[in-house]
Amino acid sequence: MGRQNAHQMVDTVYAALHRSILDRRLRPGQKLREQALGELFSVSRTTVRAALQRLESEGLVTIEPNKGASVSLPSVNEVNDLFRVRLVVETGIAADLCGRQPAPLIKRLREHLDKEQRAMAAKDYKTMSKLQGEFHVLLAEATESRNLIEFLTGIISRTSLVISAFEDETHSACRSDEHKTLVDCIESGNTAGAITCMRKHLGDIEVAVTAKAQQIEDGYHPMQHLLGEL
Ligand SMILES: [Zn+2]
Numbered sequence: 001m002g003r004q005n006a007h008q009m010v011d012t013v014y015a016a017l018h019r020s021i022l023d024r025r026l027r028p029g030q031k032l033r034e035q036a037l038g039e040l041f042s043v044s045r046t047t048v049r050a051a052l053q054r055l056e057s058e059g060l061v062t063i064e065p066n067k068g069a070s071v072s073l074p075s076v077n078e079v080n081d082l083f084r085v086r087l088v089v090e091t092g093i094a095a096d097l098c099g100r101q102p103a104p105l106i107k108r109l110r111e112h113l114d115k116e117q118r119a120m121a122a123k124d125y126k127t128m129s130k131l132q133g134e135f136h137v138l139l140a141e142a143t144e145s146r147n148l149i150e151f152l153t154g155i156i157s158r159t160s161l162v163i164s165a166f167e168d169e170t171h172s173a174c175r176s177d178e179h180k181t182l183v184d185c186i187e188s189g190n191t192a193g194a195i196t197c198m199r200k201h202l203g204d205i206e207v208a209v210t211a212k213a214q215q216i217e218d219g220y221h222p223m224q225h226l227l228g229e230l
Pocket of ligand 1 (some may be wrong): 135179
């Protein structure tokens with residue numbers, strides 16, 4: 001791994017695993033063995049462990065005594081809790097943006113909606129689902145609060161772990177027409193409308209994600225997508 005210092009090596013392993021989890025190449029429940037990862041990245045087990053611990057602190061990896069690390073598999077209870085947090089934070093963000101209506105943001109959001117529409121028209125479900133998640137991060141970015149952006153990005157990544165447990169690329173929890181309504185409300189400074197829309201939007205996503213989490217609790221194996229429909 002070249003002449004990197006210990007700190008950089010941890011960063012490299014962390015970033016590669018983080019990306020693989022969010023890109024669904026490593027799925028919930030997948031074991032992350034220190035020795036194998038150490039060999040793969042040509043680093044020590046201590047380096048791998050430090051990267052895994054950082055992912056654990058973000059809720060993406062679970063480390064259990066005697067069992068080692070694996071990609072986290074959120075329970076139904078955790079999903080409900082994550083959505084409770086999202087509801088509080090994201091209705092707050094929507095209200096904040098309605099009060100400011102920043103023009104550059106409105107432009108960025110409209111461009112983003114166009115991308116969502118194009119992906120939808122092309123039936124590119126993978127891109128669509130990525131863009132729909134990014135829409136929520138974009139709203140957080142518009143607050144220009146680094147803490148809020150980091151916090152919400154982490155929470156959204158954890159909710160998407162549930163979706164990532166399934167090969168179901170067509171599953172799209174967000175509805176683009178609701179994203180458009182939200183942007184319309186922000187542009188016109190309609191705080192009550194934006195809060196109502198965000199509540200409904202997140203409520204619908206929660207129902208969809210909870211149903212997935214329930215299926216996981218009923219029986220799931222991280223390799224099952226390789227087998228297809230049985
Ligand atoms: Zn959405």
